[in-house]
Amino acid sequence: MIKGIKGVKDILPEETPRWRLIEETARRWALAYGFHEIRVPIFEVTALFARSIGASTDIVEKEMYTFQDRDGSSLTLRPEGTAGTVRAYIEHNRAADPLPQKYFYTGPMFRHERPQAGRLRQFHQFGVESFGTADPRADVEVIALLWRLLSDLKLPALTLEINNLGYAADRDAYRPQLVAYLKQQEEHLCGNCRRRIEANPLRVLDCKVPTCRVATDSAPRLADSLSDKARAHFGSVLTGLDTVGIPYSLNHRLVRGLDYYGLTTFEVTSTSLGAQNAVGAGGRYDSLVETLGGPMTPAVGFAVGLERMAMMLPETLSVSGAATVYVAGFGDRGSPAGFSALEELRVAGIRAVTDFRSASLKSHLRQADRLGCKFTLIIGDDEVTTGLATFRNMDTKVQQEVSLVTLISQVSALLQSS
RNA sequence: GUGGGUGUAGCUCAGUUGGUUAGAGCGCCGGAUUGUGGAUCCGGAGGUCGCGGGUUCGAAACCCGUCAUCCACCCCA
Known part of the structure; x- marks a missing residue:
């Protein structure tokens, strides 16, 4: 791999x-x-x-x-x-x-x-x-x-x-003072800092090793050379x-x-x-x-x-599917009708998802639940026959009929009022 | 570059002084319910035990090596 x-x-x-x-x-x-x-x-x-x-x-x-x-x-x-x-x-x-x-x-x-x-x-x-x-x-x-x-x-x-x-001129003036001091303290400094005395003496002040901190406590301060x-x-x-x-x-x-x-x-x-x-x-x-x-x-x-x-940031910050409509299209006629409704919703700017792997209402609802969708639009063969899809609120389980012909306006209204 | 910890199922981890077929929880799939999700119950799938070598009658376990990963040093955001 x-x-x-x-x-x-x-x-x-x-x-x-x-x-x-x-x-x-x-x-x-x-x-x-x-x-x-x-x-x-x-x-x-x-x-x-x-x-x-x-x-x-x-x-x-x-x-x-x-x-x-x-x-x-x-x-x-x-x-x-x-x-x-x-x-x-x-x-x-x-x-x-x-x-x-x-x-x-x-x-x-x-x-x-x-x-x-x-x-x-x-x-x-x-x-x-x-x-x-x-x-x-x-x-x-x-x-x-x-x-x-x-x-x-x-x-x-x-x-x-x-x-x-x-x-830069201030630091140039200060550096020799610091170097002179550090050389006196050399035995108390860590190996790293000893090397830094020549290469980059200011960094010695920033060392986290406790003995280095003590050793540099009374070092001349840049502030006094400014x-x-x-x-x-x-x-x-x-x-x-x-x-x-x-x-x-x-x-x-x-x-x-x-x-x-x-x-x-x-x-x-x-x-x-x-x-x-x-x-x-x-x-x-x-x-x-x-x-x-x-x-x-x-x-x-x-x-x-x-x-x-x-x-x-707290881990709890996560995606919310609350405003998303899950479209459950299933059956010989419901499946294609659902697919077309899905596209209609999306084109209208409504966030809509489905799971093409699901073939039964049960598995669709399970997926809707897992995705955290607050609403499911159910379109089976019966709905195609009557021309009325079922709009289900997943939290309250309240279902109402919406006409497939005026789908967008009705779903929009229901989303608004929720 | 240096030091230490950890590598076992998709995830989090057990696994006794080395002993039969490597386990759990969660997750996943199916069923109980053939058009209604979450809960419960039942069933199921899923593993080169990081990799290579060694010791042993026998290794997930012990030894050596190696790789990965995490943490720390260093340094930095």
Whole structure:
């Protein structure tokens, strides 16, 4: 038997209603905040991701699905959505358009990781990107959108954490201080963090190993090395969040895994998720557009993991066949009459189903019951003779006759009045 | 890439220190009711015990390998 690829899951009909709820909620909120949908390819030239995400990040170093095109060029299945969106923004010269450039996207992403709870090789994200606005209110707007949509879905135990990464120059000034401190503490750090001292010292602050946390508790803080401009920006973001009533907690250890973030960075986690507890995250990336060859363009955005949101939604959310009419056509004459009535109902916009395998009224009713249909239209040979079909309410068992000639108007009326 | 858990019917799982023909619940099909669903009762179908090798008179069980899957590390949405 050919099986699906490791870490790549089917979303079966039982689960798609909750997915639709998530996607529709996200879309509705994004539109409410003035974002417009963009659809970009799921694969791009490899260099795009290497340059934007950062060559030394785990994603680029070991998690990308990269392959050769027939002409030998290197292509990659997108590991996240920002790079492609920025590429499209530059390629179509959207910067020349005076309107606010605020996009949202949704779709599959690909990372070659070991699967576990809440982590797949093909997973789905919804994300937004706001281009061209350096104003801290753009940060607030994006965070507010994220918080509103998660709250709307009533996802449990959410926390919004936020941090200020400052400008690149701020981090450059801070890094030697941190490295010097970490070298003193080296014996208390885990092997991973020892390696990170040179490669990516900021990440040591984000380590979950308890001894590392203790060792870095009194480390010099990035916050103390920030420029006035960076402080002012962050201060305005926090004030803005207070103004619109979004609860947050400061986390000076919060460091995002993608290289392009600067200034504001944030993450929403849930304690109901397991080890992979981030539902969504984002931040400001003012230099990315320029890095990728576009004009200087400030930008801020976030992405949420749809699988992780789906995990938090109650299982009870399921399909309802309540408004559906089951057509039970049986017998030599009833069967074709039922088939034609079925089509009539559908053409009239009434949701109608049947089971062509069922030949007796009994088995039809059983199927109607299983499908959760509230009504069954019974058409046997007798009904064809009299020209009157039987319309049965499955809950009350009340049956009434409807003329096959005026079927649609009568059924519509009965559905309306129920 | 590393570590641990689990692989038995469509699903969830039992299966005793290794012992005859591998079980249950749910689901499915049929009947009790030949034009009226759900409930109940009766009957039935459905298994290479993940795969390969080994130990043994005998393996679902023990050993080795392998694959799959889940969880965790790492990292991230």
